[in-house]
Amino acid sequence: AQKVTQAQTEISVVEKEDVTLDCVYETRDTTYYLFWYKQPPSGELVFLIRRNSFDEQNEISGRYSWNFQKSTSSFNFTITASQVVDSAVYFCALSEAGGRRALTFGSGTRLQVQP
C-alpha cells in the first residue's frame, strides 16, 4: 500500500525566510507520480507540481523549488524568501501507475508566514 508522510504539522517563519516542507513516501510501484498542492485559507486545492518517478531532476519555479530523491523516498519543497501570501496548508500526494490514479495525500503542513 502507498503512504505519504508529512512529519511537520505546522511551521511558522518570518517573511523573507527560506522554508523547506518535507515529504516522505512509500510505494511498491517502480513507476509513480508525486505532487504538491497548496490549500490557502479560502479552501481550494491548487496544483503546484507533478514529478514522475523516472525523472529525478530537481525543479525551480520562481521562489519555489523541489528536491526529489528516490534513494531516500523524499520529495521536499522549498520556498525561498517566503511571503505572507505563502501562508497555506501544503499537501504532498502520490499516485501509482498502471491505471490506478487515486491520489494518496499526506496529512499536510500548515505554513504560517508572519510579516
Next chain:
Amino acid sequence: EPEVTQTPSHQVTQMGQEVILRCVPISNHLYFYWYRQILGQKVEFLVSFYNNEISEKSEIFDDQFSVERPDGSNFTLKIRSTKLEDSAMYFCASSAGPGVGTDTQYFGPGTRLTVL
C-alpha cells in the same frame, strides 16, 4: 484558464436526507474524481470515473454513495442517507488522460457539506 466548478459551495442538510453535489469538470478532460476532506484532516480519495463507469473506489465509497455523469458536462456525487460523519468538504477533480503530463488532477473549489 479552464477550471473545475462545483455547486453549491455550502450545503446544509438534516441527517438521513439525500444530497447531490454537482461538478462541472474541465471540458476536454476524461477522468473525474471525488475526494473528501473532514475538517482539519487529510484529503481522502472516494471514487474515480471514466468512460461512464467507476474505475476505482475507496472503502469509504460504500452503498450510500453513487456517482453519475447525467449529461456531457456535469458529474454528480449523491449521498443517499446522510450521516453526521459525512460532514466534510467534498472536492471534485478532473484530469485529461492517462498519459505522462496529462494525468494531473485539477480540483474544484469544493462543496462544504454540513449534516445536522
